[in-house]
Amino acid sequence: MENGILTEGQQKDTELIEKLLDKIVKKKGFENICANAEGYETPAKIRRGKDNDEFFIPDVTGEVNGRKSYFELGMKSGDERQLVTKWRLLSTIAELKHGKLYLAVPRGHMAFTNRILADYPIKAEVVKI
Structure with missing residues (x-):
């Protein structure tokens, strides 16, 4: 697992990313899957800004019918501002690529x-895992 902004802070569990892959990504027929987990190619880094060296790494990306979608674990974070920035950015990029942002929410994180x-103005489809 590669670390970008928020990746280390949230302690994203590889088991949850596997659950996300099995229950949502593969089930919906996505191809060219990249995941920030062992055994998968790491998704492309997304720079936070033009003159900034910080970057976000999506948890999972996939394509269906030429449309690229982004998948994130929707989990509580101590740095809410960074989380909102990441989700807004991924939502905007997904929209530009005619895809969607999916937020996979484990038990206890839905509220x-x-x-x-x-x-916040974030377009996302929420899915329980």
Whole structure:
């Protein structure tokens, strides 16, 4: 697992990423899957800004019918501002590529995820895992 902004801070569990891959990504027929987990090619890094060396790494990316979608684990974070920035950026990029942002939410994180989506203009499909 490669570390970008938030990757280390959230302690993303490889087991949850595998669950995300099995229950959502593969089930929906996505191809060219990249995941920030062992055994997969790491998704492309997305720079935070033009003159900034910081970058975000999506948890999973995949394509279906030439449309690229992004998948993130929707989990509580101590740095809410960075999380919102990442989700807004991924949502915008997905929209430009005619795809979607999917937020896979494990048990205990749904209220937090729904609050973020209600408070900020982020287009995302929420899926329980």
